Amino acid sequence: MSISARPTMPDKSGSLAKPADGRFGRYVRARFADRLFKYYFLFSILALCFVLGLVIFFIGKTALLTFAHISLADFFLSFDWTPENESFGAAGIIVNTLSLTALTLAMAVPVAVGMAVLIAEIAPKWLRNMMRPVLDLLVGIPSIVYGYLGLTVLIPVLRRMSGENLGDGLLAAALVLALMVLPTICRISDEAISMVPKKYREAAYALGSTRLQVTMRVVIPAAGRGIVAAVIMGMTRAIGETMAVVMVIGNTAQLATTLFTPASVLTSNIVMQISNVEFDTTWNYALHMMALLLLAISFLLILLIRYLGRKGSDQT
Amino acid sequence: MKWFKKMSLLAAASLVAVSTLVGSASAASGLSGKITINGSTALLPLTLQAAKEFQKLNPKVRIAASGKGSVTGPQAVKKGIADIGACDWDASMDVPGFKAFDGQVANKVAVIPFATIVNKNVKVNNLTTEQLKGIYSGKITNWKEVGGDNADIVVITRAFGSGTRVNYQAKALGGGDIVKKDKNYKEVGSSGDMKTAVATTPNAIGYIDLVYVNSDVKAVSFNGVAPTTDNVINGTYKIWAYGYYMTKGQPTGATKAFIEYVQSPKFQQGSLKKLKFIPISAMR
């Protein structure tokens, strides 16, 4: 262990040059490593931002060309997306994206957080040790397998229950997505709940609280930050998911007025059409604009969830 | 943390090993080079098979193939990121929805027949051009209007610009439109999805490369002619198209050799036939 470095005052007056004293040399090395790794960590986060910048630059430079051909109002306010006839109204698709995300989270968050509480607080150790890897397993199932099962198992069931001819739509997509983001939200919340210091719980129990009270009033608020992060990670995955959604949503560019209207969302629309358009067309630019928009939407949603999370934790 | 260190050490070591391997890979005589193929997914099975056989004969040639959509082929060639662009139509000429790619040469490699397919619960066995036009333009919405049961028609189609759709629209619908409807209408992203969707959705109609048709779905006749390879060759079944390899100018070097291999009687009469495509020579 390197704890033996003594807490001497930092000496910056050229003493780097003489590594005579072994203990002192170690101190210099430690200072050097400290400095080095601080810059390395800083570099890492900047590299991450660089990747984001790269994405924005790469999509943005194509996306902005959209508005050389059509007006902002046409893109954001029109509900008519028929690119083959030069109508590029994305409003319906944007609304669908928001409703799909909301529907997914409404289904996934309560279940996922409930599961996290069960795993972290209630379940005996053997159950805990079994459930965690099982949940992780769900993350690894490729999205096309989810999509395929959605198409062949879920949709026939929905069709029978609803009496619709097709069964594709927001509900099918939301169910598939909810299952896909469940483990992400659950595992990160679980991690956050487990990290709540034991003394909080002990204090609450000592005051005579039941487990439910401890969980709801102490543990979850204390883990709030981590749970909010979990919800955000789940949401961003739901928003960016493509391969599974494409198979069950119906891919028809129209506003989803019912849960069973074949519809399309930003990702499914991009993935269905990007491979079939020419590079130098307004259509291609508009699809890039949709990708950029997707980033903007998730940015705003993240801000919103953070705001709600902060408000929630202020109250307790 | 030791584990962390070991991982990074291992990584560094393998990177060094890899780079030396790369260094020794070049040199030696014979046909060599790198061919990148992109484009139509419908031609992928053919391309992959041909690439495998070609690489066996010419071990120095490295072929990388991928597929995304027909128009990606000529586009990738234009941008210089692919040597061959597989495309379901002749991209050196204008087709509805897509302009010609100047300076590209279309090399015919196969004949691809297409079929109209329906879910197995549909009683209809034959559809005419006019009936299909009516169904896809949204004027005919019930199977009883074309001689079937009283049930809504569920239209399943490929995305605009898909090679299969371009050819089907041109040959089966006589250039007619496929109109989006608010209900009972769905777009799918690939041939496999098309087959699965039609097979699992009652009262569904769709279209697909004949190769994929099996007992899960029912292929219906077009204007009274059954969709079979023989009917395509004898000229009675009209829904078919050539598959093309687009190149920038006349192909050269390894690319030329590869295309020649695909067009050679050995491949056309052998593997290509086994893949249930039709040899180009059969249509002459």
Added chain:
Amino acid sequence: MTPTAQSRKMQGSLAYNKLATAAFYGLGALVLLLIVWLLLTILGKGLPGLTLDFLTKVPEDIDPGGGIGPVLFNSFYILFLSLVVSIPIGVGAGIYMAEYAPENKLTEVLRICVESLSSVPSIVFGMLGLAIFAEYFQIGLTILGGAVSLAFLNLPMLARVTEEAVRAVPHDVKNASYALGMTRFQCIRTVVLPIALQGIITGICLVAGRAFGESAVILLTAGLSTSGEMWDFNLFAPGETLAVHLWYVQSEAIVEDAASIAQRSAAVLVVVVLLINLLFRIPLWINNRKLKR
């Protein structure tokens, strides 16, 4: 409040507590049932036909009986390379956010950047990778391009999970180490990381599992073909992975046993993800045992 009222309230709380516990267990049972059904559907169809032959043979396009050897190898190879690229940067970024970043608006913006990055659809990373490697560097569809593009996809998740895990390390432990005169980095290396390791490894598991099943990125950057032989370590060879192969057999393959290959590939994917989870946890268990002693 009278004593009786208080005890009635107590009893109410106790009843609620029992009810809630039952509800949580019920929820857990339902979700577990769903997962078990899902796994049984995938594994039940795929596992019976799984043979060593299938795992090692080269894929076929005409004759039935093709295997997944090279694509399975490529999957591991690309996953490994992408983790090599993304773990140091992702974990580093997470540590910076948790330990070094000052509490200000800029940090908040950085954090939202990281989260926004995780919502970028995988196909966009694919397009980015294509633009960088195929167009800018002109190296075509390669394992290298696929691995780096996949690493982009891994980064935000790794950073976020690391940050949470590092932040959860109790302050008193850190303070104790500072009191011993440690530099910040010494404290991170010897105190913070070992404690946060469990969380970080959970993150790596999630990321590795997702990366292993990712198809859109690889399809665009590493292509759909293999070099046709096993054990090709060449970074510049085309690198179809198992997930891409699954997509291919499910959507375009003509070979008659395509459906069976798809089922078996899906089963292999799930089993491998399970193995990855176990593999990454082993060092953790050993560590835990050491700590207990």
